[in-house]
Amino acid sequence: MKLKTILMAGAMAIAASGASAACSYENEVPLKSLSAGFEAWKAVTDAMAECGNFSASLDQEFREKQPEAFAANPSLYQIGGVSNATLVPLLNAGTIRPLDDLVEKYGQNLLPNQLIKVDGKTMAIAFMVNAQHLMYRNDVLADLGIEEPKTYGEIIDAAAKIKEAGVMDYPIGGTFKTGWNLGQEFVNMYLGEGGAFFGDGNMPAINNAQGVAALETLKAMTDYMDPEYLVSDSTYVQQQFQQGKIAMANLWASRAAAMNDEAESQVVGKVTMASAPMGSSVPATTVWWDGIVLASNMSDEEADAAFRLVMEGIDAEMVGANNDTAVWLSTAYTPGELAAGAAASAEGGAKPYPASGPMGIMHTSLGNGLADYLTGAKDAQTALADIEADYITAAKEAGLISN
Amino acid sequence: MNFRTFAAFVGPSVFMMLLFIAFPLVSVFKQSFYITQPVYETVEVETCTPGFLTQTCVTELKSQPKLDEHGEVITRTEYVGLQSYRNVLEPERAWRAITEGNWSVLSTINFWKALRFTLTFTLITLPLVIGFGLGIAVLINNAAGSIRGPVIFISLLPFIITPVIGALSINWLFRGDGILTALLEWWLNRDIALFAQAWTIEILMMFYRVWHVAPFAAVVFYAGLQTVNQDSLESAVIDGATRWQRMKYIVIPHLMPLIIFVSMIHLMDAYRVFEEIVGFSSQAYVISLQWLTFDFLVPDQAGNRSISRASASAMLTMIGIVLLLILPLRRTWRDHKGGH
Numbered sequence: 094m095k096l097k098t099i100l101m102a103g104a105m106a107i108a109a110s111g112a113s114a115a116c117s118y119e120n121e122v123p124l125k126s127l128s129a130g131f132e133a134w135k136a137v138t139d140a141m142a143e144c145g146n147f148s149a150s151l152d153q154e155f156r157e158k159q160p161e162a163f164a165a166n167p168s169l170y171q172i173g174g175v176s177n178a179t180l181v182p183l184l185n186a187g188t189i190r191p192l193d194d195l196v197e198k199y200g201q202n203l204l205p206n207q208l209i210k211v212d213g214k215t216m217a218i219a220f221m222v223n224a225q226h227l228m229y230r231n232d233v234l235a236d237l238g239i240e241e242p243k244t245y246g247e248i249i250d251a252a253a254k255i256k257e258a259g260v261m262d263y264p265i266g267g268t269f270k271t272g273w274n275l276g277q278e279f280v281n282m283y284l285g286e287g288g289a290f291f292g293d294g295n296m297p298a299i300n301n302a303q304g305v306a307a308l309e310t311l312k313a314m315t316d317y318m319d320p321e322y323l324v325s326d327s328t329y330v331q332q333q334f335q336q337g338k339i340a341m342a343n344l345w346a347s348r349a350a351a352m353n354d355e356a357e358s359q360v361v362g363k364v365t366m367a368s369a370p371m372g373s374s375v376p377a378t379t380v381w382w383d384g385i386v387l388a389s390n391m392s393d394e395e396a397d398a399a400f401r402l403v404m405e406g407i408d409a410e411m412v413g414a415n416n417d418t419a420v421w422l423s424t425a426y427t428p429g430e431l432a433a434g435a436a437a438s439a440e441g442g443a444k445p446y447p448a449s450g451p452m453g454i455m456h457t458s459l460g461n462g463l464a465d466y467l468t469g470a471k472d473a474q475t476a477l478a479d480i481e482a483d484y485i486t487a488a489k490e491a492g493l494i495s496n
Numbered sequence: 497m498n499f500r501t502f503a504a505f506v507g508p509s510v511f512m513m514l515l516f517i518a519f520p521l522v523s524v525f526k527q528s529f530y531i532t533q534p535v536y537e538t539v540e541v542e543t544c545t546p547g548f549l550t551q552t553c554v555t556e557l558k559s560q561p562k563l564d565e566h567g568e569v570i571t572r573t574e575y576v577g578l579q580s581y582r583n584v585l586e587p588e589r590a591w592r593a594i595t596e597g598n599w600s601v602l603s604t605i606n607f608w609k610a611l612r613f614t615l616t617f618t619l620i621t622l623p624l625v626i627g628f629g630l631g632i633a634v635l636i637n638n639a640a641g642s643i644r645g646p647v648i649f650i651s652l653l654p655f656i657i658t659p660v661i662g663a664l665s666i667n668w669l670f671r672g673d674g675i676l677t678a679l680l681e682w683w684l685n686r687d688i689a690l691f692a693q694a695w696t697i698e699i700l701m702m703f704y705r706v707w708h709v710a711p712f713a714a715v716v717f718y719a720g721l722q723t724v725n726q727d728s729l730e731s732a733v734i735d736g737a738t739r740w741q742r743m744k745y746i747v748i749p750h751l752m753p754l755i756i757f758v759s760m761i762h763l764m765d766a767y768r769v770f771e772e773i774v775g776f777s778s779q780a781y782v783i784s785l786q787w788l789t790f791d792f793l794v795p796d797q798a799g800n801r802s803i804s805r806a807s808a809s810a811m812l813t814m815i816g817i818v819l820l821l822i823l824p825l826r827r828t829w830r831d832h833k834g835g836h
Contacts, residue, residue, distance in 0.1 A: 160799050177545060182799025185534075185560060187567050206551045210544040219546045262687070271780035273797075295559060320692035321672060323780035329672075382546050389567070422546055445545045445552055450559055453798025461791070464780035465604050479604070486583050491800045492533030493559055 116144035116405055122398035123147075126385075127155050127162060128174020131347060133221050133383065133419035141406035155179075163188035168388035171399045176383050177448040178456075180209070180217055185450060189216060189386040195400040202408065207422045209384060219384035220407040221419040223347050224443060225268075225281060226369040226378060226434030230340040230360065233260055245310045245370045245377065248341055252317035255340055265314055266330040266342035269322040269467075276460030281343070281379055282307035284444050285372020295451045295493045297484045299459075300477040306373070308466055308473045315467055323464055335359060343369060343378065346435040350417045353431070366434030368441050376438045379446040382422075451493050458484040521814075528580050528807035532573040534561035580808040584788075607809070610785045611816075617702060617784070618766040618820070624706045625762050626755060629713025634743075636714065637721045648718075655711040663775020666704045694781040701772040701782070709765070713758045720754045721747070753831070756824050763820050768813065785813045 123146050128134050130151035138149035152158065155174065160182045162169040168188070175183065183189045191214040196203065200218075209217035227242065234241070234251065237258055242248040248265065255264040268274040283290070288303035315322055319333070331348045333339045335358040351357060352364040369378035385403050387396050409425030420432045428436060458480045466476035488494040536559040544553040561569045586605050593602040603609050632651050639647050654662070669676045670690045681688050690696045724747055732742050748755075770786040773779065779787070792806035 156797055157795055160795075178797040181797070182795075185799065186569055187563050206546040208544070208551075209546070210542070210551075210553070212541050222546055270777065275780075319672065320689035322692075324671070324691050324777045380545075448798070450798045450800060453796040454800050457796040461606075461779070468780070470600060470604050486805075487800070487802055490531055490533070490580075490583070490802050490804055492536055493800075 115140075115410065118144065118401075118405075120144040120146045120398060120402055122395055124172060124395070124399050124402055125170045126150065126172035126174065127152060127159055127170040128172075128385075129153065129155055129176075129383070132350075133347065133415070133421075134174055136411060136415040136418055137220065137406045140408070140411040141402050144402055144405055147402060156182075159183065160186060160188070163388050163390070166390040167392075168390040171388055171391050171395055172403060173386045173388065174383065175217060175386050176223075176381050177446050178381075178453065180384075180386065181448050181450060181453065183386060184211060184216060188389050190389045190396060191215060192218065192387060192400065195387075195397065198397075199401050199404045202404070202424065204422055204424065207384070209382070217384045217386045218403065218407070219382040219422055221383050221421050222435065222439075223345055223381045223383065223420065224369065224378050224435045224438050225277075225343045225345050226376075226438045227367040228334065228342055228344050228349065228352065228364050228434065229367065230337075230363055231365040232363045233264075233340045236260075241365070241367055242341070243368075243371055245314070245372075248370055249313055249317065251341065252314075256317060261338065261340055263317060263319045263338070264340040265317040266325070266333045266339035266344070267314060267318055267322060268325065268327050268330055268342075268344065269311075269315070269318070270326040270329075271323050271464045272460040273456065274326055274460070275323070275463050276456040276458075277379075278311060278343075279307055279459050279463055280446070280456065281369070281377045282310055282372065284379060284447075285370075285375055285377025287372070287374030290447065290455055291451055294495070295488060297455065297481040299455075300474065300481055303373075304477045305473045308463070308476065311463075312467060323467065334364065346420050346432065347418075349431040349434065366431055368434060368437035369443060371441065375442040375444060378438050378443045380435075380439055380443050381446050450491070451488060454487045454491060454493070455484050458487065524807045524810055527803060528811050529575060529577060530573050531576050531580070531804045532571050535570045535572055536560065537562050576804070580804040581812070583805050584808045584812065606783065606788055607785075607812075610783045610788045613698065613782050614767055614769060614784045614786075614816075616698070617705070617769050618763060621702050621705050621709070621766055622759060622762055624702070625709050625713050626758060628706060628710040629758065630717050630751075632710060632714035633717035633721055636718050648715075651714055652711045654708050655715075657708070659708065659771040660775055662708055663701075663704055663771050666700060667776050670700060691776070691778075697776055697778045697782055701769075701776060701778070704772060705766065705769070709762060713762075716754055716758055717751060720751045724750050753828075756828055760821060760824050763824070764817055767817050767820060785809065785816065789813065 125148050126138060126141070127150045128138070130153050134151055138151065141147050142149065150170070156179045159173055159175075159179065163173060163183055164186060173183065173189070193215050196208065196215055196218075203218065207219050208215045209219055227248075229242070233255060237254050237260070239251045239254060240247075242251050252264040255261055267278065269278060283299065283303060286303035286306050288301065288307070289298060292298040319325065319338075325333075327345055327348060330339070330342050330344055331351050334342060334344070334352060335354075337359050346366075349364075349366055353361050355361055369376040371377070385407075387399050387403075391399075407423065409423060412421045412423040412425040416427060417429060417431055420426075420428070420435050462476060462480035462483055465471045465479070466473055471479065485494060538557050539560050540555060541558045541560070542553055542555040544551045546552075564570050584607050586607065589605055590602060590608055593599070593605070603612060636644060636647050636651065657665075668674055671677070672691075673681075677688055677690060690700065728746050729742060732746060737745070768786045769784045770790065773782065773784050773787040783791075789806050789809040792802040792809060795801040
């Protein structure tokens with residue numbers, strides 16, 4: 094009986110995989126990909142798998158494995174998933190190939206802004222953008238007669254009112270987890286203030302008025318955040334929202350769909366997506382993209398097959414089926430309410446994340462060094478000076494600053 | 497046993513130890529004195545990234561590693577002496593803080609912050625592990641034969657759990673409005689945030705470590721308890737010794753070699769405290785020496801990692817363990833010599 098069931102299931106699976114081939118062709122070349130593992134990647138790689146002979150590794154630790162895997166000859170993966178930051182090590186090591194000829198052959202449906210160009214050569218194909226932007230509880234703010242906050246000053250005022258009215262103890266949520274998340278918060282604020290991270294010769298330049306302003310805003314927000322903010326990552330903030338514990342947060346656009354997920358969320362339809370709050374110069378956020386690269390160390394036939402498969406993975410059909418999963422870069426994408434926040438931030442002039450080798454080190458130094466300011470162990474200037482010192486030590490070791 | 501047989505038995509083990517312990521150690525030692533870095537050139541690059549409708553293109557000066565004719569990154573390796581150790585220890589800043597008597601500044605320098613916690617953690621958990629281990633062992637020993645099996649099984653459970661999983665469970669039980677925090681809040685009728693300051697996290701970490709390691713100590717001591725001379729115990733009872741006196745004058749001296757053995761194992765393990773930091777994601781407040789090494793070694797998103805500082809930090813951790821072990825080792829050495 095049991096054996097029979099298993100056999101039946103097996104037969105069904107084979108039949109299903111034969112029937113579901115929504116792919117327009119049959120892929121003959123064995124291909125593998127390594128990328129991050131969030132929902133949009135799952136949608137893209139699932140669509141690619143429909144063509145057969147393809148296996149995807151969706152791995153949250155992909156950025157530690159990718160440089161080594163692509164440096165192997167032949168490369169361990171033909172297709173790689175990157176964002177603006179994780180493109181840098183591959184680009185530096187020269188392990189990804191220019192895609193211009195392939196774009197000409199298969200890329201008729203690509204939008205011009207999907208082509209990531211470095212020195213005139215297309216090195217990656219972006220298929221989605223992501224940004225942190227303001228999400229707020231429209232019911233809570235409307236009850237108290239608060240307008241949509243446009244700046245961090247207004248957010249803090251709104252938080253004060255919500256707390257005073259006794260609606261919530263901690264109205265603001267934030268991805269302030271020490272390390273990458275906290276570093277990213279500073280990057281957002283600092284760019285919003287119009288700051289620049291580096292001077293000549295990769296020397297750090299964050300210990301200035303804009304840096305202090307960014308820090309002070311971060312600290313002012315923590316007064317209205319759960320005291321355990323230094324361990325709170327995107328998933329935690331998303332859950333706080335879903336459980337109705339917070340009213341406002343600057344959260345990733347890729348998390349927007351979760352607010353209306355009836356299985357998890359108690360606040361369906363009550364969260365409005367708005368532009369990231371304005372800093373002194375531009376919205377305090379950074380625009381990221383996610384896209385696909387192809388390894389240098391493989392045959393041209395493989396590259397041809399891989400690119401064709403990628404085009405199938407990010408085609409209109411996939412975007413149509415997963416419209417709300419991400420802010421897709423595609424002609425087939427209809428921006429809904431969930432994408433409004435990211436779109437408004439970009440229209441307001443939000444900058445792309447300034448990814449580079451030195452920026453990687455700076456982000457780490459910021460992520461490790463900011464907690465001392467927020468916990469009160471250091472004042473703003475000391476914290477920034479110490480972060481700069483830490484950056485210089487690491488950058489010298491990496492060879493980015495000459496001794 | 498003749499030498500050939502001895503060598504045949506020991507050989508494979510010595511070979512493995514050389515291959516997997518000694519050689520890596522020598523390599524780490526060497527790397528801590530060298531820095532290997534790519535050769536960078538500054539080039540003007542135009543980069544285009546997607547906006548919503550159009551592309552954003554910027555032209556800027558960028559540092560790019562030079563590639564050789566095979567497409568490999570050109571690197572150069574340079575002897576830097578103790579520079580990496582200086583970078584880890586930051587002696588000037590530390591010394592300034594010490595001379596000014598400013599402990600709060602000293603405790604913001606990563607290495608010293610980590611050393612402070614690592615030592616506190618090691619030295620506080622040591623007596624607790626020994627104490628609880630002994631307690632559990634005596635408890636098992638005195639339990640009736642019929643329930644002894646289940647008691648041993650239950651007391652061993654914490655030791656079986658994978659350390660990271662155990663730390664994560666404690667984290668989830670207490671984080672935010674975790675079950676146990678909610679219970680405490682209900683009981684004390686006040687808002688509690690256990691992950692919002694260093695000392696509560698440290699207490700949770702020590703609690704977790706003692707909970708996790710005490711069963712190991714207990715099993716070792718329980719084995720030792722089986723070999724206590726029953727005649728001496730009986731004569732002590734006849735002489736009117738209390739339970740405590742029997743423990744103090746007969747059982748503990750008998751178990752002393754085992755206590756030292758457990759202490760040494762625990763010192764070595766606790767000084768390398770790492771799972772707790774990751775499991776409790778406590779980097780903002782509390783870091784350990786082992787975590788510091790790990791942090792140097794993890795590449796950032798642009799692929800940079802600080803191998804030289806990681807090597808230096810690993811060597812310093814090893815030196816620390818050796819220093820800690822000198823005391824118990826000297827005692828065993830003396831006992832050993834006295835025994836002959």
